[in-house]
Amino acid sequence: MHQQATNRLINPGESLGIFLLKFIVSIQSYRWRIYELKKNTEKIIQVKDLVKHYGDKTIIDEINFHIRANEFLTILGPSGCGKTTLLRMIGGFETPDAGDILFEGKSLVNIPANKRPINTVFQKYALFPHLNVYDNVAFGLKIQKKAKAEIDTLVQEMLRMVNLKGQEQRDVNSLSGGEQQRVAIARALVNHPQVLLLDEPLGALDLKLRKNMQLELKKLQKKTGITFIYVTHDQEEAMTMSDTIIIMNHGRIQQIGSPVDIYNEPRNAFAADFIGESNILESMMLKDCLVKLQDVEIPCVDKGFEKNESVLTVIRPEDIEILPPGTGFLDGVIESVTFLGIHYEIVMNCKGISWLIHTTREFFAGDQIGIQVDPNNIHIMKKEHDHEII
């Protein structure tokens, strides 16, 4: 930036006034850039050593992470992994047994739910049946005792943002699932919270509507700049919408990262298995960059394992190349072919082990094939006693 300004200075023929103006503007935009950078890396929520028990079951097992402002964060995991409990603790509906939740540096734990600058969109929407759309959305504003005119403006704006303009007087019980969903979102967002919590809000919608809503939510988040914390068990959903994903299982964090990172570099077998489909195989690391599976030695790019360490190899179905038999590192027979529109899903049997392959080429059950995988697409992970190969 500075360089450009200086170059312009040297340019003869520029009047002094214009030079000064451009200099000031460049300084300002520089300062704005720094502010933006700072804001984006600012940690808005920090979770420290959080623990929660129900009876003798540990639901949340000492987790630590932070959330950056203005990001779309998804907590992803199977049913019972603790993700909803975590969300409820952030919202203030459960209290942790140990650990702390910090909001902009200050502890939230002793602040009751109604005083936190956080709003929630509940799984079953929790709309107030005795109030119409307008009154539902205006509820929080009325509690804050805002002026009627101001409430009206805010509500109308929010309804427009969720495409429900004109529906103010409608009875919420007569709305469709998607419409109720949007009222729930509007009701939460109209209060301009700093953080919005969403507890699997799209579960009850049909596929097409769900996909539309995912895009809508993403757009909404970008537009309002509010930090979204989204909870789901649907990995595709998480991948579509998130800036960052936290994968949870058994009350512990398995991996944190962007969708691309998690997909390409799953940190453990659970993450690999949960996100996308994978082939996970028992294998042995012979030495750096060489792994042995199904009695075949295959070059890869991972290092740092012990000699002859028992490991798991993870290969994505779409990374497998199908070749004529004998020309790849393994051969097998195709058991089944399923046409999924985008690709064919092929199950291949190689010496008793089933491999899942995605390809756009047509094959038939009974075909003999060979497979090959680029070393960069072979991921080696340590075996953790936690995980079972399904």
Add this chain to the structure above:
Amino acid sequence: MKKILKKLAFALILLFLYAPILVLIVYSFNDSKIMGPWAGFTLKWYVMLFQDRYILQALYYTLIIAVIATTVSTLVGTISAVGIYQMRSKLKRPYLLLNNIPVLVPDIVMGITLMSLFIFAGMKMGLTTIIIAHITFCIPYVILAVLPRFNRLPENIFEAALDLGATPRQAFWKVLFPEILPGVTSGALIAFTLSIDDFVISFFTAGNGVSNLSITIYSMAKAGINPKINALSTIMFGCIMILLILINIRSEKGIKNIQ
């Protein structure tokens, strides 16, 4: 053929149910003490009815008792229902069991147990004892009407109110209460009806000084047929019909408003 039989069946049943009442009404205008042949139209039984001090006093007591019992039982029942909803099941079960006793046990047992208590405690039977008795058998019905409403609340609705900034008290009044209100009103209605109509329990707990409408009718009927009772029946039945028509009009209006 089937349709005719159906209609006949309904007609017979309705005849069976309403004939006695209609007969009462017709004979209330009969100028004769016996309910036999028609002896001419008269309103004298109505006049005598309104001049009968005992009946008017009984009416007064009936209404006072019903209003007090309904108010108290609706308030206490609703508040207790809120508490019951929070109860851990170890306490809830015996609590609700106790609450169900007045509903399950025959009136006569309720009557004599309460009477025994009052005598045992040395209380004088009168307005107080009868009101206590009415409250005791009304509250269970209010609770039975209100409590299910809590179980049918939309999920997370209280938390949603808190989430939007309401204090627990605000959340109760603005969100919970409107949802349980239909239960509260029907509970109040049931309590009122039960109290107005009660005979057996009142009979045992009223003592000598106080009498409600049912007790008065019983005393009169025991002595034999009395056209004043007919007149009273007609008026009461008339009130019921007016009430029904009013309710009907209100609900029609409500439907029209939505349209």
Add this chain to the structure above:
Amino acid sequence: MKSFKETIAYPYGLWMLIFIAVPLLVVIWFSFLSNPDFKAGIYTFTLENYKEFMDPVYLELLYRSFLYAVIATLICFFIAYPLGNLIVSLPGNRQNLMIVLMIIPMWVNFLLRTYAWMVLLSGSGLISQFLGLLGFRDVSLLYTQSAVILGMVYNFFPYMLLPIYTALKKIDPDLLRAATDLGANHFQMFVKIKLPLSLPGIVSGSMMVFMPAVSTFVISNLLGGGKYMLIGNLIEQQFLTLNNWNFGSALSMVLMTIIFLVLGVARLITGKELDTGGQIL
């Protein structure tokens, strides 16, 4: 919803203890006493009262109460069950109308309803006149056993109808269509589907008729002229006329036991709590 304490229900809990539990205990206690003058402070525990009850006179009375109540229940059932089926077959709004019409008499005072039959059945009443036309002279149906049972049926019939109607209404019409699809004729459909599914309603309705019928004293006094004493009459007499509270308490305990036994049997048959058809309210 942890913001409200369960303690707000405690005051009524106390009320219940004082006005429901204690009175029951007092009566149970009385039933085991022989000394009517408790103020004197001398209590003798005895089973005398219960032994007294074993007298054939009283047992016959108990039997009569039971018999009348059972007959009334059966009559109510055999009218209400077909009627309930008929009503269910009506279109929706006609159904509601019919049910409301059946319920309205319930809002008329119980005593007035009983008195109405006094009028109808009296010596100069309409029914006597009607019978007179047919050639039966001087017949008064009032103060007979039939009058008492009739009074029971008339008063408690809606209590049988409502639960039965509710239960029948709840049967998913698809079930009946499935049965027909699988080859069932009307009779089989009734026995194999309707009857079992409406059984909870039948049991409820029967309870709601039996219990007040077995314990009434008004109907037997007004329509039976006091000639046919039922256990309710006996209890009333012991407490209010004879001042024999100990025996009266024992009788009440007997009545309570019968009631709970019958309730227990009902629970066994249906396997769940009584559904009093209160949804209509």
